[in-house]
Amino acid sequence: xxxxxxxxxxxxxxxxxxxxxxxxxxxxxxxxxxxxxxxxxxxxxxxxxxxxxxxxxxxxxxxxxxxxxxxxxxxxxxxxxxxxxxxxxxxxxxxxxxxxxxxxxxxxxxxxxxxxxxxx
Amino acid sequence: xxxxxxxxxxxxxxxxxxxxxxxxxxxxxxxxxxxxxxxxxxxxxxxxxxxxxxxxxxxxxxxxxxxxxxxxxxxxxxxxxxxxxxxxxxxxxxxxxxxxxxxxxxxxxxxxxxxxxxxxxxxxxxxxxxxxxxxxxxxxxxxxxxxxxxxxxxxxxxxxxxxxxxxxxxxxxxxxx
Ligand SMILES: [Cu+2]
Numbered sequence: 070x071x072x073x074x075x076x077x078x079x080x081x082x083x084x085x086x087x088x089x090x091x092x093x094x095x096x097x098x099x100x101x102x103x104x105x106x107x108x109x110x111x112x113x114x115x116x117x118x119x120x121x122x123x124x125x126x127x128x129x130x131x132x133x134x135x136x137x138x139x140x141x142x143x144x145x146x147x148x149x150x151x152x153x154x155x156x157x158x159x160x161x162x163x164x165x166x167x168x169x170x171x172x173x174x175x176x177x178x179x180x181x182x183x184x185x186x187x188x189x
Numbered sequence: 190x191x192x193x194x195x196x197x198x199x200x201x202x203x204x205x206x207x208x209x210x211x212x213x214x215x216x217x218x219x220x221x222x223x224x225x226x227x228x229x230x231x232x233x234x235x236x237x238x239x240x241x242x243x244x245x246x247x248x249x250x251x252x253x254x255x256x257x258x259x260x261x262x263x264x265x266x267x268x269x270x271x272x273x274x275x276x277x278x279x280x281x282x283x284x285x286x287x288x289x290x291x292x293x294x295x296x297x298x299x300x301x302x303x304x305x306x307x308x309x310x311x312x313x314x315x316x317x318x319x320x321x322x323x324x325x326x327x328x329x330x331x332x333x334x335x336x337x338x339x340x341x342x343x344x345x346x347x348x349x350x351x352x353x354x355x356x357x358x359x360x361x362x363x364x365x366x
Contacts, residue, residue: 115345116352138267139260139349157263178256181355 108132111184113141113155113176118184125165126189133161142177143184145170151177218282220339223330225279226288227346228268230322231261233292237314240296247308253315253360257353264346271342305364312360319354323347 106128112119114136123131133143135155143161144151149170152161163169165188176182218226234257241254272278295314302310326347334340 115348137349138345139263178259179352179356180359181352 106130110134111143112136113143113182116141116176116179116182118143118182121183122185122187124187124189127165127167129165131163131165131186133163135159140178141182142175144175144177146173146175218284218330218333219280220334220336221277221280222282222284223334223343224268224272224277224339225281226284227326227330227343228265228279229285229288231265231268233288234315234318235261236292236296237299237311237318240299241307241311244300244302244307245311247305247364249360249363250308250311253312253356256356257315260349260353264349268342268346271338275336275338309361309364309366312357312364316354316357316361319350319357323350323354326350 109123109125109131111133135141135157140154140156142152147170150163155161171186171188173183173185238254238257241250245251299310326343331343334343
């Protein structure tokens with residue numbers, strides 16, 4: 070009985086400890102990511118995304134700029150995010166969160182235009 | 190029918206090009222004539238697309254037609270801006286006239302079709318029309334263009350039209366025979 074109680078206390082203590090560590094680590098981690106958050110620029114020109122693939126970390130921002138004469142979009146494969154119609158020199162920003170839809174994305178006007186985002 | 194129109198377009202164009210190469214010393218097609226033909230070719234595709242929006246219920250066909258209107262309009266707005274900057278204006282010519290006449294005949298032919306028959310004929314025409322225009326722009330207009338900025342503009346426009354050609358090819362396949 071006494072042993073069982075002490076066992077439970079230990080379990081609770083270690084749960085609290087793990088929680089604390091997670092909190093601290095999380096705090097440090099989010100500080101670290103916000104301090105080093107990067108902006109990745111993707112130019113749209115000649116009906117292509119440059120670069121075609123972006124490796125981003127949570128907290129980073131991707132900015133698309135349309136350098137073509139014709140309008141384009143940058144749209145998640147599952148439609149979770151969408152720039153909408155971008156005229157020449159229009160920009161669209163996307164901040165990467167843990168649940169941001171990554172993988173292939175397209176221009177909805179020109180289905181041959183495909184880019185990709187991988188989240189580290 | 191398409192072949193006939195294609196050939197008559199090509200013949201019209203070749204007649205003009207032939208005439209101009211016969212008078213090569215005179216410089217052949219000048220930039221203002223090329224600009225007029227390119228502008229006319231854009232307008233023709235916009236008209237085909239407007240017809241598709243009137244006649245088709247197919248979502249893929251409608252999306253394609255909307256992209257044709259959006260892109261060819263943007264290219265023509267940019268073309269006019271460049272010509273204005275260069276202090277030039279497009280010059281009407283027999284090739285433009287011939288293209289317009291062929292396109293009017295093609296629209297009449299398309300209007301007589303319904304449903305999937307219209308969709309397939311529209312898509313097939315878009316593919317052949319873009320192939321024809323692209324070949325002309327690439328092998329004739331770009332080499333002939335004198336003004337460097339105008340030449341570069343034609344190269345940019347060609348990228349647009351080639352993308353459309355690829356898109357049309359997929360549409361034709363998707364609609365089947
Ligand atoms: Cu696009």
